[in-house]
Amino acid sequence: MVEITPDFGPNEIRSYLKVGGWTRMDGGELAELWTLPGLADEVVLVPLRPNAPDFAKRTHILLNDLARVEAQDARAVQDAIATVYHDVTDLRASHPSLTDGSIPLEAGYELFVSAKRLRVAAAAATIRRQGHFRNFPPRAREQAREVRLGQTRRGSYIVPIISQARSPLEVYTPGQTDIDVGIEEVLFDRRVTATMSRALGVLEEMATAIREPTPSEITDCVGEGVSYELCQALAKVVNAGSVDTLDISFNWSRVAAPPSGAPPRVEFNHEAIEIIDRVSTxxxxxxxxxxHVIYGVVTDLSRQPDDEDGRVGVRTLIQRRNRIVWMHLPPALYHVAVRCHDEGIPVRIQGELTSPPGGHATMDVKGFGPDPSLPLSQGTMV
Structure with a gap:
């Protein structure tokens, strides 16, 4: 039996089992029995009291039972349960000479520093689409203090970035007129990871295309979260000694579906970085x-029969304060706002934000639609 100290609780275990097809068959206050439908009569016991003296022992038994059923290592099962509410972004530096799982000090340093740079640049683009930031928003800088780094792993040299994917609490419901600041903070992490994935996907497409990107295509990529700072974070790693390729894989939380349009993996070699350097210039x-980019829920809808545009109010956070932002939308987008309101779908809006202290916040909208970072309705989430 593998002796592993659990770093999760009953909620993580339940969520992991549920998405794996297990169902609860019986239980009380101390423990539950879960079963896996199929030819084999598989049953596992889930301890429910983390403070109980035998919680670690019961969890060890559970991990080994799951490892046997799933034909994988108990440590891998533990990591999967511990990160069930998290996204894990793996940065992997590789080179033919890196065969023993180690990496030169300089290259390793650049990899760790670039993990921070990538995260901060993506966080800044989640708040504001901008080609060159010069000064990051304070909220973006805080990202580097909030996400975690997992244990480095073999496979050339892998550094995992662990970030929250969603809260285990309820998120959005139809007709919701308020938002929870705590839940929004959790969802911001998922939005940052989604921004990073889509922006890096756009850069990979540019770097591997038959022709070089045009100036207008480079300008357009800013709308997807690409920035000078993001490009430089990639270049610093690949241009470091002993690194031939940097690939980044996104392992999305098992209880929150992957964001729409987000590639699962991207890769950049020296030839790709040459293109990205020209993009960054x-x-x-x-x-x-x-x-500006804001996220929230539609709370107010107003459109008279003779009006072409509709007036919409969106509840959001501005500098971590609850505000309503008012905007006028053309008919097609107004109908999108109505659907999102009725179905409890969170929205993402891009445009020019005006938010005077003590006055009404307004936005000249350039883009409006469901938040692509959170593709599932609340009713289908675990």
Whole structure:
């Protein structure tokens, strides 16, 4: 039996079992029995009291039972349960000479520093689409203090970034008129990871295309979260000695579906970085775009029979304070707002935000739609 100290509780265990097809068959206050439908009569016991003296022992038995059923290592099962509410982004530096699982000090340093740079750049783009930030929003800088690094792993050299995917609490419901600041903080982490994935996917497409990207395509990529700072974070790693390729894989939480349009894996070699360097030069010297991005729930809808546009209020966080942002939407987007309101679907809006202290916040909308970071309705979430 593998002796592993559990770093999770009953809620993580239940969620892991549920998405794996297990169902609860019986239980009380101290423990539950879960079964896996199939040819084999598999039953596991889930301890429910983390403070109980035998919780670690019962958890060890559970991990080994699951490892046997799933034909994998008990440590892998433990990691999967511990991160069931988290996304894990693996940064892997590789080179033919890296055969023993180690990496030169300089290259390793750049990999760890770039993990921070990538995260902060993606967080900044989650708040504001901008080609070159110069100064990051304070909220973006805080990301580096909030996410965690997992244990480095073999496989060339892998550094895992662990970030929250969603709260185990309820998230959004139809007709909701308020938002929970704590839950929004958790969802911000998932939105940052989604921004990073889509932005890196766009860069990979540019770097592997038959032709080089045009100036207009480089300008457009800012809307997907690409920035000078994001490009530089990639270049620093691959340009470091002894690193031939950097690949980044996104292991999305098992209880929150992958964001729409987010690639599961991207890869950058020296040839790709040459293109990205040219992209970053234009973003720094010739491209200036700036659009705010807000996330929230539609709370107010107003449109008279003779009106072409509709007036919409969205409850969101501005500098971590609960605010309503008002906007006018054309008919097609107004109908999207109505559907999101009626079905409890969170929204993402891009545009020019005006938020005077003590006054009404308004937005000149450039893009409006369901939040692609949270593709599932609340009713289908575990």
């Amino acid at each position: 234009q973003l720094k010297t010739r491209t200036y775009t700036r659009q």
